Amino acid sequence: MFGKLLKYDFRSMFKQFAFIWPAALALAVVNHFTMNAMTTVSGDGAFGTSTVGTTTAGIAMLVYVAILMAMFIVALVFTIQRFYKGLLGDEGYLMHTLPVRPWQLIGSKLLCAVVTTFLSVVVAVLSILIIFPWGREDFQELFNAFRYLFSHWSSEATNAVLGIIELLLLMLVSFATGFLELYLAMSIGHLFNKNRVAMSVIAFIAVNAVMTTLLNAVSPGLEHILNNIVGNWDTIASFHSTVWIVIAGELVLSAIYFAGTEFILRKKLNLE
Amino acid sequence: MDWQFTDDRPIWQQLTDQLTLRILKGEYPPGERLPGVRELAAQAGVNPNTMQRAMAQLEADGLAVGSRTAGRTVTQDISVIESAARERARAAVSACLKILEELGYSGEDALVFVKEELHHE
Amino acid sequence: MNETLVSCTALTKRYGNKTALKGVNLELGRGRIVGLLGPNGSGKTTLIKILCGLLQPTEGAVLVDGQAVGPYTKSIISYLPDRMYFADWMKATDLFDLFADFYKDFDRTRAMSMCASLGVTPSDRLKSMSKGTKEKVQLVLVMARKAQLYLLDEPIAGVDPAARDFILSTILTNYNEEGTVLISTHLISDIEKVLDEAVFLKEGEITLHDTVDNIREREGKSVDALFREVFRAHNIEGGAF
Numbered sequence: 001m002f003g004k005l006l007k008y009d010f011r012s013m014f015k016q017f018a019f020i021w022p023a024a025l026a027l028a029v030v031n032h033f034t035m036n037a038m039t040t041v042s043g044d045g046a047f048g049t050s051t052v053g054t055t056t057a058g059i060a061m062l063v064y065v066a067i068l069m070a071m072f073i074v075a076l077v078f079t080i081q082r083f084y085k086g087l088l089g090d091e092g093y094l095m096h097t098l099p100v101r102p103w104q105l106i107g108s109k110l111l112c113a114v115v116t117t118f119l120s121v122v123v124a125v126l127s128i129l130i131i132f133p134w135g136r137e138d139f140q141e142l143f144n145a146f147r148y149l150f151s152h153w154s155s156e157a158t159n160a161v162l163g164i165i166e167l168l169l170l171m172l173v174s175f176a177t178g179f180l181e182l183y184l185a186m187s188i189g190h191l192f193n194k195n196r197v198a199m200s201v202i203a204f205i206a207v208n209a210v211m212t213t214l215l216n217a218v219s220p221g222l223e224h225i226l227n228n229i230v231g232n233w234d235t236i237a238s239f240h241s242t243v244w245i246v247i248a249g250e251l252v253l254s255a256i257y258f259a260g261t262e263f264i265l266r267k268k269l270n271l272e
Numbered sequence: 273m274d275w276q277f278t279d280d281r282p283i284w285q286q287l288t289d290q291l292t293l294r295i296l297k298g299e300y301p302p303g304e305r306l307p308g309v310r311e312l313a314a315q316a317g318v319n320p321n322t323m324q325r326a327m328a329q330l331e332a333d334g335l336a337v338g339s340r341t342a343g344r345t346v347t348q349d350i351s352v353i354e355s356a357a358r359e360r361a362r363a364a365v366s367a368c369l370k371i372l373e374e375l376g377y378s379g380e381d382a383l384v385f386v387k388e389e390l391h392h393e
Numbered sequence: 394m395n396e397t398l399v400s401c402t403a404l405t406k407r408y409g410n411k412t413a414l415k416g417v418n419l420e421l422g423r424g425r426i427v428g429l430l431g432p433n434g435s436g437k438t439t440l441i442k443i444l445c446g447l448l449q450p451t452e453g454a455v456l457v458d459g460q461a462v463g464p465y466t467k468s469i470i471s472y473l474p475d476r477m478y479f480a481d482w483m484k485a486t487d488l489f490d491l492f493a494d495f496y497k498d499f500d501r502t503r504a505m506s507m508c509a510s511l512g513v514t515p516s517d518r519l520k521s522m523s524k525g526t527k528e529k530v531q532l533v534l535v536m537a538r539k540a541q542l543y544l545l546d547e548p549i550a551g552v553d554p555a556a557r558d559f560i561l562s563t564i565l566t567n568y569n570e571e572g573t574v575l576i577s578t579h580l581i582s583d584i585e586k587v588l589d590e591a592v593f594l595k596e597g598e599i600t601l602h603d604t605v606d607n608i609r610e611r612e613g614k615s616v617d618a619l620f621r622e623v624f625r626a627h628n629i630e631g632g633a634f
Contacts, residue, residue, distance in 0.1 A: 001464075001495070004494045004495060007494075008491060012480065012482065015482055085480075086480075090476055090477060090478050091478055091479065091480055092447075092478075093447065093472075093474040093476065093478040094478040094479065096446065096447055097445050097446060097447065097467055097470070097472050098467065098495045099464040099465070099467040099468035099495060099496070100464060100467075100495075101463075101464060193408075193409075266449075267449050268449070269447060269448065269449070270408075270448060271442075271447055277586060279609075279614055279615035279617070279618055280609070280613055280614060280615075281609060281610075282605070282606040282609045282610055283585075283586050283605070283606070283609070284606060310566070313565060314562060314565055314566050316586075317558070317561065317562060317565070317586060317587065318565075318586045318587060319425075319426050319565070319586070319587045319588060319589055320565070320570070321424070321425060321426075321589050322586070322589070322605075322606075325606075
């Protein structure tokens, strides 16, 4: 049943992003050429000596940046809407009477939202790579510098590949925590009979305040423990372990938010 | 013919009455297969259970034979139909007499009315 | 299989200090059409929402086919809410896919033939459909299932008489004969002849639960007439009019 829920959530996601992802990539291709054209005209390695080229490139870049921003805004709005409309609005009448459990409903929305955001990040990174005027000498040098840095860093002791995987994982987990905090806030907002949207916003601020206070309260102790673990290792090892500790912390927060949301949907659901 | 219901009696009884009338009038001739309960219920816009009850009454009256699963037919026993028709006629006459009685007419007066009415036609 | 399909024991639902249901006890058998009758605000929707798992009771217990409300009971209940519940980007056929995926008892062929007889084009986008057509799609979804319990919340409110007859005949010709249909409404005259049983709900309490035949035989009047009497008295008592 969970797989079937995912199928429908992903289908609605692809409907939403079927335009914006290809559009971002297409604009990146356009920018690649306008930028190259601009620099070809100038010829001396400096930017923007041709007015026409510069203007075109400027506009293309502006549109590109706008669509990237729009993409992330849409991703956030999509995440909020899929949960609010899908589970707490009229569509909830359908979703909550399907023969599934509330945790499956939340899990499916969450997984879909994390994947959506992650894919948007991938599209953004890809588009930057596309725009990059690889042919130019100075960029080539920059690229070589990166390659050097990476190969140096990824010696056995430092393990850059692992580091990158860890950071990616951290990114995914932070997305999940952020989204679950939004879910919990919306679920709390829905407990009120009136002004549910406003109450959701207030709930979000309140959850944030409570969590910050809580973190501040436990952080001296946490710091002490962290110092004991991390402090005794060399810097590289401490980088890896710090990332893992942060991931664990985010997971704990996620679990709390998830449990809270699940409890409200299971016990306190009251659709309008 | 349309199905009509009044408010004062259970619907299944009214269904039985109307089905009986259809048989007596020959709309469903002797030996003919009756429509299924579901179909009749849909026609009359009533609950199938109610129609089932009406059909069961037809069976009890001897007007319909067969079973729910195999389907029902109108009885081929003409005497049953005839006696049911006579019963229906007597009921109509007695209802008529009751009204006349309330108006203060006697049985003799009633006969006169009937003769006059027949003469008119 | 339990002989009793639905069993509510001392069911109470409070919203804050407002009580929507007060200690409701209700047993429903199989294979019948039951009217849940009461004026607006008498607790009909609350009771139905509890049965299909959209609300949790404050007190009391609900069993459907002997089980507490959960994925199993949801799999045997076909629910028609009093509102539209689908995402606009979908087509009716998308919804059929969804129902076929989640409900084993959904009959796609029947859904398509119901659409044909209702004049609905299932490949149209829901966004482009009129309100009446969307309601028909929702009715098709609900009635194309071979469910054990159909919960229909105000299916004939706010539609014209032709549509009303149409909805009732769709329900009559399509429901699963071993299943029970619970129809909530305040428009009794239209629905009385399709009912086996009537349940009167008054201010969150069941005041009457009997077969329509018994009520007519005992009272010498229609359920509709009885309803009007019972609830007119209620209005005077309550001082609403």
